[in-house]
Amino acid sequence: MNMQLFSRIVACCLLLTPFLATADAASCLLAIDIGHDRSAAGAKSARGKPEWFFNNALARLLYQRAIEQNLQAILINPSGASIRLSDRPQLAQAAQASCLISIHHDSVQAQYLLPWNWNGNALRYSDRFRGYGLFVSGKNPAFAESRKIAHDIADSLLQNHLSPSLHHAEPIAGENRPLLDPQRGIYQFDDLVVLRQANMPAVLVEAGVIVHRDQEREVSTPDQQNKIVEAILAAFRLHCRRQTPS
Numbered sequence: 001m002n003m004q005l006f007s008r009i010v011a012c013c014l015l016l017t018p019f020l021a022t023a024d025a026a027s028c029l030l031a032i033d034i035g036h037d038r039s040a041a042g043a044k045s046a047r048g049k050p051e052w053f054f055n056n057a058l059a060r061l062l063y064q065r066a067i068e069q070n071l072q073a074i075l076i077n078p079s080g081a082s083i084r085l086s087d088r089p090q091l092a093q094a095a096q097a098s099c100l101i102s103i104h105h106d107s108v109q110a111q112y113l114l115p116w117n118w119n120g121n122a123l124r125y126s127d128r129f130r131g132y133g134l135f136v137s138g139k140n141p142a143f144a145e146s147r148k149i150a151h152d153i154a155d156s157l158l159q160n161h162l163s164p165s166l167h168h169a170e171p172i173a174g175e176n177r178p179l180l181d182p183q184r185g186i187y188q189f190d191d192l193v194v195l196r197q198a199n200m201p202a203v204l205v206e207a208g209v210i211v212h213r214d215q216e217r218e219v220s221t222p223d224q225q226n227k228i229v230e231a232i233l234a235a236f237r238l239h240c241r242r243q244t245p246s
């Protein structure tokens with residue numbers, strides 16, 4: 001990316017906390033990536049809502065709670081512009097983020113989708129899988145710390161009675177993702193660009209399966225959103241402690 005373009009993207013696509021202007025403020029900073037964008041909006045939910053809207057709502061709540069808790073955070077691509085996948089870790093790096101969390105909502109392989117009609121619209125759903133998923137990349141230079149962050153997110157989610165979905169490990173085309181930790185729902189997916197190209201620890205969070213008719217509703221409830229947000233922030237705080245030499 002040339003510097004002019006990069007400056008323009010930083011200007012349009014980063015929501016920065018006011019105190020980030022200080023020189024040493026970035027020692028522990030959470031970059032929150034809103035998965036996909038308005039025009040390429042990711043999966044479509046059982047009721048026809050594009051994934052980006054779910055990601056945007058959860059990412060903004062995460063950002064808001066981080067600020068309320070005096071944690072340093074940035075929101076990547078809050079306008080939902082069409083930026084490249086590789087721009088996301090670069091923006092995190094430009095802000096000197098110490099940790100990158102990419103927020104997504106999950107789908108399933110096409111063969112599991114069934115037709116149904118909702119509000120007069122012909123749509124597709126699958127009630128076969130539900131649950132969260134966490135992804136880390138073995139090509140990320142901070143793989144070990146990425147795993148620790150994912151581990152801590154999962155522990156909080158499990159304590160709050162959320163369960164992982166293991167459907168990405170199914171031995172079928174498009175899946176076959178190695179499970180690093182089946183109990184915690186942590187997968188290794190080396191070539192996810194946002195994780196692989198990040199120079200800081202990075203975790204992609206699939207907050208729930210939105211083609212599942214009940215889970216689509218569940219992931220939009222404040223109760224569920226709070227559990228996911230607080231799990232990420234608890235893991236981020238532990239990450240910050242590891243960043244600070246005792």
Ligand SMILES: [Zn+2]
Pocket residue numbers: 035036042043051104105
């Ligand atoms: Zn996604």
